[in-house]
Amino acid sequence: MGLKAKWFKHLLKFKFEAGTSRGVYTEKETFILHISDTANPTVFGLGEIAPLAGLSIDYVPDFEQVLNNVCDTFNSLDLEVFPWNLNIILSQLIDDAFPSVKFGFETALLDVMNGGKRIIFENDFIDGRKTxxxxxxxxxxxxxxxxxxxxxxxxxxxxxxxxxxxxxxxxxxxxxxxxxxxxxxxxxxxxxxxxxxxxxxxxxxxxxxxxxxxxxxxxxxxxxxxxxxxxxxxxxxxxxxxxxxxxxxxxxxxxxxxxxxxxxxxxxxxxxxxxxxxxxxxxxxxxxxxxxxxxxxxxxxxxxxxxxxxxxxxxxxxxxxxxxxxxxxxxxxxxxxxxxxxxxxxxxxxxxxxxxxxxxxx
CATH class of the missing domain: 3.20.20.120 (Enolase-like C-terminal domain)
Structure with a gap:
């Protein structure tokens, strides 16, 4: 398994003005991480990287460059990921100063390991038996x-x-x-x-x-x-x-x-x-x-x-x-x-x- 990562920006549009004590949201910028297996490109995992303005510690001006750097490093390593080494890889690849990036990579990799079907965990919820x-x-x-x-x-x-x-x-x-x-x-x-x-x-x-x-x-x-x-x-x-x-x-x-x-x-x-x-x-x-x-x-x-x-x-x-x-x-x-x-x-x-x-x- 040779894994490659790339990302796409998606601008979410609110249906109404969503107010909080920190201000009003009308749109929300998010980044969708795509990790594919080079041996089988049809199998890919998706993760979301979505820092919040005024709240996330990793909402920084050069955030897209941070994403590029992490993806470049990940792609250069030709990693094989398994449940036992996932957290080791995440801790060494991504600094704790970028929590949203870590969440995106973690969930995209779990998706890949489960066959690229947007299944992160096999449980009663994903089977439709539990709400x-x-x-x-x-x-x-x-x-x-x-x-x-x-x-x-x-x-x-x-x-x-x-x-x-x-x-x-x-x-x-x-x-x-x-x-x-x-x-x-x-x-x-x-x-x-x-x-x-x-x-x-x-x-x-x-x-x-x-x-x-x-x-x-x-x-x-x-x-x-x-x-x-x-x-x-x-x-x-x-x-x-x-x-x-x-x-x-x-x-x-x-x-x-x-x-x-x-x-x-x-x-x-x-x-x-x-x-x-x-x-x-x-x-x-x-x-x-x-x-x-x-x-x-x-x-x-x-x-x-x-x-x-x-x-x-x-x-x-x-x-x-x-x-x-x-x-x-x-x-x-x-x-x-x-x-x-x-x-x-x-x-x-x-x-x-x-x-x-x-x-x-x-």
């Missing part, structure tokens, strides 16, 4: 826009909603939560909120107290990342369970992962393979969190269906009953069409539906 419960994501915007999204998610059968907060008037955000709680108990509808670090440290306690009125499942990253002492204090005292998200980005050393979680003691962590350096790094976070009795779930990070497919298959390797954050497949006008479908608040792999890669212009 993955997911949360319905409500993006920031005007109060009316957010309320309309809530209604759409409820009508679509979601029983866990995640609302992005921190961009509009806080009282308006509370009134949206109140309107949901007036109709549905916590047993009927679970509510998560994601502040994306929007709260100032000095106001976080007061805002968490106000949010607790609505019996929330959790809040993601209430304050900006890397304020370890402040976050540890909030995790200890908060009336709303805290989930770390951005806090994990850039922490690649196993010992540092352990130290961080022991220090902050969050109730949950949220794993985004593109931002954290791939599946092996997520395995380490899960192993540490499990030992420390910290809950976790996995979330996509605005990837196309190529990246979402790999993340969903990885998620299905675990028996985690919590709803996952994998409902982003319907965000784009020009996503890559495939078997992933959302039904009644769950992600399903439709084995009767084939991948259509024509939009990538291979």
């Amino acid at each position: 993955i419960p997911i949360n319905g994501l409500v993006w920031m915007g005007s109060k009316e826009f957010m309320v309309n999204q809530v209604e759409e998610k409820l009508e679509a059968g979601f029983n866990t909603l995640k609302l992005k907060i921190g961009a509009i008037n806080f009282q308006d955000e509370l009134s949206i939560l109140a309107s949901i709680r007036e109709r549905f108990s916590p047993e009927q509808i679970s509510l998560r909120v994601d502040a994306n670090g929007a709260f100032a440290v000095e106001e976080a306690g007061q805002k968490l107290a106000a949010l607790s009125t609505y019996q929330l499942h959790s809040i993601e990253q209430p304050i900006k990342a890397y304020q370890t002492e402040a976050m540890a204090s909030l995790s200890e005292k908060s009336p709303v369970p805290i989930a770390l998200d951005e806090e994990l980005i850039g922490v690649s050393d196993y010992v540092q992962k352990m130290q961080l979680l022991k220090k902050i003691k969050p109730q949950y962590i949220i794993l985004k393979p593109t931002l954290l350096g791939g599946l092996q790094h997520c395995r380490e976070w899960i192993e540490i969190a499990t030992r420390l009795q910290i809950g976790w779930w996995i979330t996509s990070a605005l990837e196309s269906n190529i990246g979402l497919n790999a993340i969903a298959q990885f998620t299905a390797e675990y028996k985690n009953p919590l709803p996952q954050g994998l409902g982003t497949g319907g965000l784009y006008h020009n996503n890559i069409d495939g078997p992933l479908t959302v039904e009644n608040g769950s992600l399903r792999y439709d084995i009767k539906k084939a991948w259509d890669l024509s939009i990538l212009n291979y």
